[in-house]
Amino acid sequence: MSLQFRLASRNLFHDRLRFIATIIGIIFSIVLVTVQMGLYVGFRLMVTTMIDHAPAELWIMPVGTKCFEDPSLLDERQRFRALAVPGVAEATPLVIGYAQWRLPQGTTTPVFVVGSELRGLGLHPWNVVEGRLDDLSVPGAVAIDQTYFERLGITGVEQAAELRDRKVQVMAVTKGIRSFTTTPYVFTDVERARSFTGIAPNKASYLLVKLAPGADLWTVQQAVRANLADVEVLTAAEFASRSRSFWLFGTGAGAALFAGALLGLIVGTVIVAQTLYSSTKDHINEFATLRAIGSTSRYIYTVIIWQALLSAIVGFAGAAAIGKIVAAATAESALPVIMTPLLTVALFVLTLTMCIGSAIAAIVKVMRIDPTLVFSR
Amino acid sequence: MTEIVLEATDLVHHLGQGAGRVQALKGVSLALKGGELVLLMGPSGSGKTTLLSILGCLMTPDAGTVKVGGQAVAALDAEALAKLRRERIGFIFQSYHLFPTLNAEDNVRLALDVRGERARAAKLAAREVLATVGLGHKRKSLPRELSGGEQQRVAIARAIVGKAQVILADEPTGALDTANGQAVMALLADIAKDPARAVLVVTHDPRILPFASRVIHIEDGRIVSEESGGESMKKVSNA
Ligand SMILES: Nc1ncnc2c1ncn2[C@@H]1O[C@H](COP(=O)(O)OP(=O)(O)O)[C@@H](O)[C@H]1O
Ligand SMILES: [Mg+2]
Numbered sequence: 001m002s003l004q005f006r007l008a009s010r011n012l013f014h015d016r017l018r019f020i021a022t023i024i025g026i027i028f029s030i031v032l033v034t035v036q037m038g039l040y041v042g043f044r045l046m047v048t049t050m051i052d053h054a055p056a057e058l059w060i061m062p063v064g065t066k067c068f069e070d071p072s073l074l075d076e077r078q079r080f081r082a083l084a085v086p087g088v089a090e091a092t093p094l095v096i097g098y099a100q101w102r103l104p105q106g107t108t109t110p111v112f113v114v115g116s117e118l119r120g121l122g123l124h125p126w127n128v129v130e131g132r133l134d135d136l137s138v139p140g141a142v143a144i145d146q147t148y149f150e151r152l153g154i155t156g157v158e159q160a161a162e163l164r165d166r167k168v169q170v171m172a173v174t175k176g177i178r179s180f181t182t183t184p185y186v187f188t189d190v191e192r193a194r195s196f197t198g199i200a201p202n203k204a205s206y207l208l209v210k211l212a213p214g215a216d217l218w219t220v221q222q223a224v225r226a227n228l229a230d231v232e233v234l235t236a237a238e239f240a241s242r243s244r245s246f247w248l249f250g251t252g253a254g255a256a257l258f259a260g261a262l263l264g265l266i267v268g269t270v271i272v273a274q275t276l277y278s279s280t281k282d283h284i285n286e287f288a289t290l291r292a293i294g295s296t297s298r299y300i301y302t303v304i305i306w307q308a309l310l311s312a313i314v315g316f317a318g319a320a321a322i323g324k325i326v327a328a329a330t331a332e333s334a335l336p337v338i339m340t341p342l343l344t345v346a347l348f349v350l351t352l353t354m355c356i357g358s359a360i361a362a363i364v365k366v367m368r369i370d371p372t373l374v375f376s377r
Numbered sequence: 378m379t380e381i382v383l384e385a386t387d388l389v390h391h392l393g394q395g396a397g398r399v400q401a402l403k404g405v406s407l408a409l410k411g412g413e414l415v416l417l418m419g420p421s422g423s424g425k426t427t428l429l430s431i432l433g434c435l436m437t438p439d440a441g442t443v444k445v446g447g448q449a450v451a452a453l454d455a456e457a458l459a460k461l462r463r464e465r466i467g468f469i470f471q472s473y474h475l476f477p478t479l480n481a482e483d484n485v486r487l488a489l490d491v492r493g494e495r496a497r498a499a500k501l502a503a504r505e506v507l508a509t510v511g512l513g514h515k516r517k518s519l520p521r522e523l524s525g526g527e528q529q530r531v532a533i534a535r536a537i538v539g540k541a542q543v544i545l546a547d548e549p550t551g552a553l554d555t556a557n558g559q560a561v562m563a564l565l566a567d568i569a570k571d572p573a574r575a576v577l578v579v580t581h582d583p584r585i586l587p588f589a590s591r592v593i594h595i596e597d598g599r600i601v602s603e604e605s606g607g608e609s610m611k612k613v614s615n616a
Pocket of ligand 1: 392393394397398399400401419420421422423424425426427428
């Protein structure tokens with residue numbers, strides 16, 4: 001073990017209280033950053049859930065659509081023009097919109113209706129745990145997620161409620177289809193969705209396009225664009241990315257998360273800088289002695305950097321443990337904190353950077369050290 | 378003939394600022410030869426520590442020159458001065474300045490570690506020197522587990538482990554009782570027997586005189602007299 005490392009660790013552990021304060025500071029800071037960034041990652045995934053689960057390769061949408069939840073409509077007759085484009089195998093309408101759900105006991109709550117063709121290309125509910133997808137063809141049939149049972153006044157399949165004064169019956173129940181907006185999703189057939197949301201029969205929110213085998217995505221996208229007026233044609237990836245930018249940056253949600261993370265970093269840096277600085281001040285006689293016996297400045301900086309790195313490693317271990325607990329605790333929530341391996345690595349690098357950055361004040365302090373200090377008592 | 382290992386010429390130095398500014402050294406010249414134990418004596422405030430700081434290349438004088446091993450140090454920057462110190466100069470302080478969290482062996486090894494010497498060789502050298510100062514059995518002890526005399530002997534071991542040519546000691550026995558003071562001085566005298574090495578000890582402890590080959594008296598920033606250790610002894614006993 002190098003003497004510099006030994007000096008650093010002894011300096012660090014020598015003053016237990018200060019060490020604990022440093023570690024708590026780092027943990028607090030990094031947990032804050034972890035939660036904010038974990039939320040960011042979770043939010044990123046949540047806002048594209050519907051797009052990611054739709055089997056469409058191309059999305060045809062009204063010009064200016066910002067995200068999946070955008071209420072603007074297009075003319076369903078465009079569908080036939082799309083089908084005429086070589087390379088398009090299927091083009092089906094998707095209808096989305098808000099509606100009022102009336103619970104059996106009479107109160108109402110808003111829901112988000114997703115209607116698509118039940119046979120063929122459609123955005124169908126996944127993770128069905130009760131009932132069957134096929135049963136959605138029954139008149140008035142809808143699918144909901146079990147998360148929202150209480151909110152919707154439902155305890156299982158075959159129970160009834162009302163949507164926009166029309167009787168509906170829950171015929172399938174899913175698990176884990178949650179909305180970050182916390183408005184429950186209600187899946188149903190496209191015609192029924194129109195009646196629930198009051199959308200005219202010749203209107204749709206999107207046209208989902210599936211390509212013929214072997215067709216080139218880009219070529220077909222260009223051709224559909226050329227053949228259809230007043231619409232935008234995006235690949236699934238493009239639409240997901242547009243949705244993400246809208247929710248994360250158009251709404252300021254992403255900026256808020258980053259601001260929170262930045263705040264955490266600033267707090268952490270200040271705490272670590274402060275404790276490292278005061279530790280360096282307390283050991284200033286030792287550093288002066290090192291300098292007097294001829295150590296290079298680098299030798300001394302290395303001791304301080306080791307102190308910073310050791311704090312970072314211990315602090316990160318604590319923060320990562322707490323981060324794991326938070327991730328587990330929020331996994332089932334509408335907005336889970338998601339810890340990916342990449343995020344974990346990035347947070348570790350961030351912790352190291354923060355701690356080394358914090359060492360600057362201490363290093364400046366020893367840079368100015370007067371080695372003749374050794375002669376004073 | 379023994380070589381001059383340290384030479385200072387016409388040193389002038391000021392300390393403090395404004396009204397508190399004092400001329401601590403007013404033209405001091407001295408030379409140390411290998412094999413010498415030289416005592417620097419003088420009243421408090423006479424400039425002994427200032428002189429030692431300059432001779433030890435911890436401070437650059439306002440005027441005058443210092444040569445270590447024949448090399449003038451005036452043009453050297455802070456890092457080059459540090460290099461000179463770790464290679465040629467050993468310090469011993471009144472308050473020992475051991476590292477409280479390192480054991481005796483590591484404290485001694487530090488002087489070699491800052492020179493980038495390999496840990497294994499440095500450990501062996503540290504053990505050997507600790508044995509020389511009579512602390513072979515305490516190499517694993519922390520400073521707080523050692524007596525003042527023992528701590529100062531560890532500090533001496535640290536100063537000599539790197540084979541420094543110049544050992545500078547500022548009141549090394551100031552905090553020690555007579556027996557321990559004698560032991561420390563005997564050790565320094567022993568070190569000075571090496572013809573390649575000079576030892577300069579700042580003190581106002583007359584008990585040290587028997588060990589000295591020369592005694593330099595400084596007063597108010599000037600060297601006022603110089604004599605051999607024997608002459609000094611006579612003066613003290615006549616007084
Ligand atoms: N940092 C300082 N600022 C101003 N004056 C100082 C400072 N250090 C020492 N002095 C003055 O310089 C003179 C020499 O001090 P010093 O070399 O410490 O003397 P000694 O070691 O012989 O007691 C004294 O008059 C002392 O008061
Ligand atoms: Mg003094």
